Amino acid sequence: MSDIRLERVTKRFGQTEVLHGIDLAAASGEFVVLLGPSGCGKSTMLRLVAGLESVTTGRVLIGGEDVTERSPAARRLSMVFQSYALFPHLDVAENIVFGLRVRRVAAADRAARLRRVAAMVGLAHLLDRKPAQLSGGQRQRVALARAIIAEHPICLMDEPLSNLDAKLRHEMRIEIRALQQSLGMTVVYVTHDQTEAMSMADRVMLMRDGRVEQVGTPDELYQRPATTFTAEFIGAPPMNILTPSGAGWAEREPDHAPLPAAASGARVGIRPEDIALADHGLPVRLHAADYLGADSIVTARVGDQEVVVRVPGRLRVRGGETAHLTWASEAVHAFDATSGRRIEASETQ
Amino acid sequence: MSRRALVHVYGWLLLTPAAILLVAFTHYPTVTTVVQSLFSTGSATRPSRFVGLDNYRFMLDDEVFWKVLWNNLWYALGTIPASIALAILMAVWVNRAIPARGLVRMAYFTPTVLPMIAVANIWLFFYTPDIGLIDQVLGAFGIPAHNWLGDPATVLGCIIVMTVWKEAGFFMIFYLAALQTLPPELEEAARVEGAGRWYFFRRVTFPLLMPTTLFVLINAVMNSFKLVDHLFILTKGGPDNASSLLLYYIYEVAFSFFDEAYAATLTVVLLGALAAIALAQFLLLERRIHYR
Numbered sequence: 001m002s003d004i005r006l007e008r009v010t011k012r013f014g015q016t017e018v019l020h021g022i023d024l025a026a027a028s029g030e031f032v033v034l035l036g037p038s039g040c041g042k043s044t045m046l047r048l049v050a051g052l053e054s055v056t057t058g059r060v061l062i063g064g065e066d067v068t069e070r071s072p073a074a075r076r077l078s079m080v081f082q083s084y085a086l087f088p089h090l091d092v093a094e095n096i097v098f099g100l101r102v103r104r105v106a107a108a109d110r111a112a113r114l115r116r117v118a119a120m121v122g123l124a125h126l127l128d129r130k131p132a133q134l135s136g137g138q139r140q141r142v143a144l145a146r147a148i149i150a151e152h153p154i155c156l157m158d159e160p161l162s163n164l165d166a167k168l169r170h171e172m173r174i175e176i177r178a179l180q181q182s183l184g185m186t187v188v189y190v191t192h193d194q195t196e197a198m199s200m201a202d203r204v205m206l207m208r209d210g211r212v213e214q215v216g217t218p219d220e221l222y223q224r225p226a227t228t229f230t231a232e233f234i235g236a237p238p239m240n241i242l243t244p245s246g247a248g249w250a251e252r253e254p255d256h257a258p259l260p261a262a263a264s265g266a267r268v269g270i271r272p273e274d275i276a277l278a279d280h281g282l283p284v285r286l287h288a289a290d291y292l293g294a295d296s297i298v299t300a301r302v303g304d305q306e307v308v309v310r311v312p313g314r315l316r317v318r319g320g321e322t323a324h325l326t327w328a329s330e331a332v333h334a335f336d337a338t339s340g341r342r343i344e345a346s347e348t349q
Numbered sequence: 350m351s352r353r354a355l356v357h358v359y360g361w362l363l364l365t366p367a368a369i370l371l372v373a374f375t376h377y378p379t380v381t382t383v384v385q386s387l388f389s390t391g392s393a394t395r396p397s398r399f400v401g402l403d404n405y406r407f408m409l410d411d412e413v414f415w416k417v418l419w420n421n422l423w424y425a426l427g428t429i430p431a432s433i434a435l436a437i438l439m440a441v442w443v444n445r446a447i448p449a450r451g452l453v454r455m456a457y458f459t460p461t462v463l464p465m466i467a468v469a470n471i472w473l474f475f476y477t478p479d480i481g482l483i484d485q486v487l488g489a490f491g492i493p494a495h496n497w498l499g500d501p502a503t504v505l506g507c508i509i510v511m512t513v514w515k516e517a518g519f520f521m522i523f524y525l526a527a528l529q530t531l532p533p534e535l536e537e538a539a540r541v542e543g544a545g546r547w548y549f550f551r552r553v554t555f556p557l558l559m560p561t562t563l564f565v566l567i568n569a570v571m572n573s574f575k576l577v578d579h580l581f582i583l584t585k586g587g588p589d590n591a592s593s594l595l596l597y598y599i600y601e602v603a604f605s606f607f608d609e610a611y612a613a614t615l616t617v618v619l620l621g622a623l624a625a626i627a628l629a630q631f632l633l634l635e636r637r638i639h640y641r
């Protein structure tokens with residue numbers, strides 16, 4: 001059994017508390033992503049699971065056993081570091097089998113496992129190179145190989161792709177996910193990149209300032225954000241959060257730009273991809289357009305509020321044109337104006 | 350003048366001050382020393398004349414020369430490994446999060462800041478028979494007093510201990526600097542794999558410190574031939590040359606016996622030995638060191 005559970009975990013460095021009572025449950029074989037802005041405590045949390053830091057209060061359980069007081073090695077897990085943490089003086093093969101040597105695995109077994117793992121991550125031809133002679137992507141693979149050769153059921157990864165370029169990152173995302181599924185590993189993966197979270201995770205745990213903001217599948221976070229923070233964090237470009245009153249909103253045509261009944265006094269969220277330009281709806285003034293190839297990101301203004309709209313193809317905007325925005329009633333999310341919490345609304349006005 | 354020539358002139362002008370100093374104070378004296386070693390020492394009645402390798406032949410028959418050479422060898426063997434090992438140990442120790450870390454680092458570094466003469470004076474107090482610190486402490490346990498610096502059997506050992514005390518703190522600074530460039534994730538990665546502290550030191554830290562070790566080793570070897578200040582205070586090479594080192598002997602020959610030619614001969618041997626050691630270290634160790 002390789003499920004991970006954190007129970008009401010807090011962590012304090014000196015006087016500052018950086019984690020304020022976190023609960024986490026990762027089922028065996030699940031890919032859980034810890035997502036959140038920089039400094040929210042993702043790495044700290046991962047290090048608590050690894051045992052590299054000790055919890056201030058709370059418990060860490062792995063496979064149902066309390067491991068709070070156990071050393072990292074006794075927790076039987078692997079870890080991939082953001083900086084890869086490869087040993088610069090050892091060649092690729094020695095880097096990969098480092099842990100096997102520590103645990104005195106027999107030479108024949110070691111060689112066989114090395115061959116298998118090297119083939120799995122495509123490093124077979126680079127085994128006698130030093131890390132300095134490898135590209136970033138290849139180093140990443142060495143770190144990955146070192147993690148999976150241990151055959152531990154749990155793998156922790158702290159922003160393993162953040163040093164790679166966009167194309168390589170995309171490839172590695174797919175590879176890591178495929179490896180995780182074929183090996184049946186439980187993975188806790190830290191990132192601040194919501195695209196990574198959305199594309200890899202079984203479950204995403206969104207964090208904010210040392211607290212859990214929302215836990216759910218990528219779909220749940222996207223479709224039903226529990227707070228404006230989640231709404232703005234998930235999706236690119238982020239969801240528009242608007243206050244539906246004041247100049248411009250008075251001329252809104254409700255049939256084409258519906259708002260929920262709960263919206264009076266609340267704030268509404270509409271994703272850029274759910275809005276279209278039309279002849280009727282909410283009158284706006286176009287401001288600028290960013291052409292991205294398949295679509296354009298158009299910035300428009302209602303009064304002094306900015307609305308971002310994703311439109312297919314290329315749209316030329318000189319600035320100052322008037323247009324109308326339209327959307328479906330299901331596309332509108334309502335949030336409490338003060339707490340930012342989601343308001344469940346089934347009716348539209 | 351063409352642009353190219355101007356660049357050359359400019360380059361030479363920049364080099365000149367350093368070159369003048371180097372030639373005047375290093376190259377020229379070296380050459381004259383070699384030349385001098387081939388002549389006899391002149392006196393009022395007998396002018397200096399060319400004697401070929403006579404001085405070197407005399408040297409091979411000189412018992413004192415062999416004695417100080419052996420002393421120097423034992424001195425090097427006694428001080429270098431011990432001070433390097435101690436330096437690494439202290440560096441690893443003060444690199445960790447220990448209370449009052451800054452203070453401990455300072456304390457270890459203090460011997461280095463002190464001039465060798467001052468250090469020798471401190472240790473003279475330790476070694477003094479009867480009233481010295483060592484005899485006082487040993488006396489408390491009923492062990493009889495001993496003339497540490499007066500006994501040919503213990504004098505070199507005493508000098509070695511003092512030198513290790515003085516040098517280890519200096520080398521520690523280099524190791525500490527090197528340790529701080531090692532990323533902490535390396536240790537964390539090793540800990541997750543289950544490596545103990547000693548295993549990690551042996552397989553990772555020590556190999557990664559090798560460039561520093563080479564640098565420190567060369568310095569230590571040079572120092573073991575170069576540093577003789579303490580002999581002036583502690584023993585003057587005695588008793589019976591039991592603590593004399595090559596450079597101190599050269600000093601004696603030149604300025605006590607006024608035999609310049611023989612001093613020049615010994616100097617050439619010392620220079621040759623140092624050059625050979627430095628070369629050997631580079632050639633042998635270079636290939637086995639990982640530079641980042």
Ligand SMILES: Nc1ncnc2c1ncn2[C@@H]1O[C@H](COP(=O)(O)OP(=O)(O)OP(=O)(O)O)[C@@H](O)[C@H]1O
Pocket residue numbers: 013018036037038039040041042043044045192
């Ligand atoms: N050893 C430490 N001592 C004191 N404060 C620390 C320590 N480690 C982390 N912190 C603080 O804890 C908070 C969370 O840090 P953490 O590294 O977990 O953030 P993160 O979410 O991983 O951020 P990033 O995305 O930038 O890596 C930060 O405010 C940081 O300053």
Ligand SMILES: [Mg+2]
Pocket residue numbers: 042043044158
């Ligand atoms: Mg981090």
